[in-house]
Amino acid sequence: MSTDGIALARTAAALYGRGWMEGTAGNISVRLPGAETALITASGVSKGSMTAADVVEVRVDDARPVREGGPRPSAETTIHAALYRLSSDVQAVVHAHPPYATAVAILAARRGAGTVPFADLEIIKGLGLPDPSKVVVPVFDNHAHVPRIAGDVTDRLTADAPPVMLIGNHGATTWGPSLDVARNRMECLEALCQLTLLLEKP
Numbered sequence: 001m002s003t004d005g006i007a008l009a010r011t012a013a014a015l016y017g018r019g020w021m022e023g024t025a026g027n028i029s030v031r032l033p034g035a036e037t038a039l040i041t042a043s044g045v046s047k048g049s050m051t052a053a054d055v056v057e058v059r060v061d062d063a064r065p066v067r068e069g070g071p072r073p074s075a076e077t078t079i080h081a082a083l084y085r086l087s088s089d090v091q092a093v094v095h096a097h098p099p100y101a102t103a104v105a106i107l108a109a110r111r112g113a114g115t116v117p118f119a120d121l122e123i124i125k126g127l128g129l130p131d132p133s134k135v136v137v138p139v140f141d142n143h144a145h146v147p148r149i150a151g152d153v154t155d156r157l158t159a160d161a162p163p164v165m166l167i168g169n170h171g172a173t174t175w176g177p178s179l180d181v182a183r184n185r186m187e188c189l190e191a192l193c194q195l196t197l198l199l200e201k202p
């Protein structure tokens, strides 16, 4: 078992335990040494019981498995690959459905908003931005054909974009220089969305 696979399984189990990867939802990946491939959670596996064997090595350039005949990679592999192509600094990607971030993504989609701004909240610091006083989080349309979302990511995001995004009516994706940092950023984004909803006046 690879240490990367073990790390993916541990992180997935922790996020599943928080209720952020219900059913078989959620997917996590880490870039492998050499930078041209990544290890991603397999499709259709409960993140509460997955093992280090439930992972697939995929190519960053076309999101396809390196080896045929193994488990299928996550349905959202194309989004992970698009994020890895933004910058070699992107070393891990976490996608989950945390309830508050997902609620904010749904509300943004209903308004037709392409971004959600956050300001003057301490937890913004956790995103590691040059200016921790504010962040404008992009909201992507949730297409049933996932490569369309990945195409939008490539079109809209640059290497210096905030390392978090929302997908309307769906969930959230975060990334960073390590799996732990990408997971921390998901926790920070969820906290930002929770605070925002708690502070919203009825």
Ligand SMILES: [Zn+2]
Pocket (backbone or CB within 6 Å): 025, 026, 095, 096, 097, 170, 171
């Ligand atoms: Zn999802």
